[in-house]
Amino acid sequence: MDTFWAERDSLGRLGALLRAANYRTDQLPTLLALDTSSDTVLSDIGRFSLYHLGEVSLIDDPAAVLFELFLLGGQVQAERWRLLAPELAALLVDLGLVTILPDRERRGTVAITEYQDGFFLSDRLFEHGPDGFTRDWPDGGCMPPHASSIELLRGVEDLDLPGRSFLDMGCGSGFLSQLAASGHPQRVGVDIGARSVAYATANAAINGVDARYVVGDCTTYTDPATYSRIAFNAPDSTTAFAFINTTLRDLLDQRGVAQVWFDTEITAADGSLDGLLRRMIPDRDSWHLSTATDSSSPFTLSRDMVRDRWIPPHSLLAVGRAERAAYLDALAEREVLEVQSVLLSLRAS
Numbered sequence: 594m595d596t597f598w599a600e601r602d603s604l605g606r607l608g609a610l611l612r613a614a615n616y617r618t619d620q621l622p623t624l625l626a627l628d629t630s631s632d633t634v635l636s637d638i639g640r641f642s643l644y645h646l647g648e649v650s651l652i653d654d655p656a657a658v659l660f661e662l663f664l665l666g667g668q669v670q671a672e673r674w675r676l677l678a679p680e681l682a683a684l685l686v687d688l689g690l691v692t693i694l695p696d697r698e699r700r701g702t703v704a705i706t707e708y709q710d711g712f713f714l715s716d717r718l719f720e721h722g723p724d725g726f727t728r729d730w731p732d733g734g735c736m737p738p739h740a741s742s743i744e745l746l747r748g749v750e751d752l753d754l755p756g757r758s759f760l761d762m763g764c765g766s767g768f769l770s771q772l773a774a775s776g777h778p779q780r781v782g783v784d785i786g787a788r789s790v791a792y793a794t795a796n797a798a799i800n801g802v803d804a805r806y807v808v809g810d811c812t813t814y815t816d817p818a819t820y821s822r823i824a825f826n827a828p829d830s831t832t833a834f835a836f837i838n839t840t841l842r843d844l845l846d847q848r849g850v851a852q853v854w855f856d857t858e859i860t861a862a863d864g865s866l867d868g869l870l871r872r873m874i875p876d877r878d879s880w881h882l883s884t885a886t887d888s889s890s891p892f893t894l895s896r897d898m899v900r901d902r903w904i905p906p907h908s909l910l911a912v913g914r915a916e917r918a919a920y921l922d923a924l925a926e927r928e929v930l931e932v933q934s935v936l937l938s939l940r941a942s
């Protein structure tokens with residue numbers, strides 16, 4: 594990943610060539626004649642690859658080759674590689690985004706996710722090669738945009754509140770600051786991982802977005818500026834609350850709005866989301882705070898589901914029969930009543 598960050602012009606060209614090849618997520622179900630939305634494809638891309646990679650590898654179309662390489666974790670043979678436009682193929686090699694294997698097959702070195710006409714390079718969640726699935730996640734890896742990114746993006750877009758500046762805390766690939774913040778002249782992203790900051794910076798060049806990305810920890814990050822909008826797709830509820838209780842107030846404009854997404858367990862001791870928020874945000878009454886939960890989220894388990902020990906097939910909380918049984922046992926041990934996907938909106942009062 595180290596070679597291509599400085600190549601702003603080449604990265605801009607890459608975006609144009611991917612667009613010309615029709616590399617759009619909604620093109621994937623179209624090629625497969627499936628009635629499936631882009632959001633469904635991206636929310637569980639591993640399962641999609643497991644079921645459909647074989648079929649995609651039979652489609653003679655440049656976009657299909659790109660999906661194999663960069664979304665479904667596959668490898669392509671030399672003759673399929675030749676379906677790509679020569680300029681795109683050469684640029685992918687120059688930028689180090691593909692590697693040539695000893696048997697002349699090509700493999701991607703990054704994932705590339707298209708969403709709303711933006712392209713997001715990131716680390717690869719998995720490889721789906723001839724020997725099946727493997728996962729070799731780098732320390733501090735940069736996650737591809739996934740279901741939680743899309744849930745928060747929708748929340749940010751729904752608020753439809755233009756402002757002067759947008760802070761993308763835990764920016765990862767830069768998904769939120771590059772898609773949701775177009776009305777904000779000043780865009781900044783912060784992530785604890787240097788790889789994420791490097792990917793987000795490269796993606797801004799690909800997408801022609803003027804944004805600045807820096808390494809920082811949400812509990813200690815300081816900035817001379819304050820922001821009219823802040824979004825944080827938090828890795829877990831502990832980090833979400835730590836952010837709210839430390840730096841958030843100083844980073845937010847007096848009339849600014851922060852939106853923090855996380856999924857969380859509601860225990861018998863807390864009784865409800867409100868009980869959890871009262872315990873975890875000691876100065877809760879000094880915020881105007883609203884909550885939205887999503888019962889259809891793949892991060893949600895209702896009280897009935899927990900009680901009946903039933904996890905819906907689309908759930909991302911635990912995968913596979915054994916993992917699901919162990920997860921339900923652990924929920925029972927921790928006296929968890931339900932699991933909720935939560936979007937908190939906060940304004941200083």
Ligand SMILES: C[S@@+](CC[C@H](N)C(=O)[O-])C[C@H]1O[C@@H](n2cnc3c(N)ncnc32)[C@H](O)[C@@H]1O
Pocket residue numbers: 735736737738739741742743745762763764765766767768769783784785786789809810811812826827828832
């Ligand atoms: C769930 S990912 C969200 C990535 C991206 N914003 C998105 O929506 O696709 C959470 C991100 O938070 C970052 N992160 C984790 N702990 C952090 C911390 N203490 N301070 C800042 N970023 C943190 C991770 O490196 C990761 O990129």
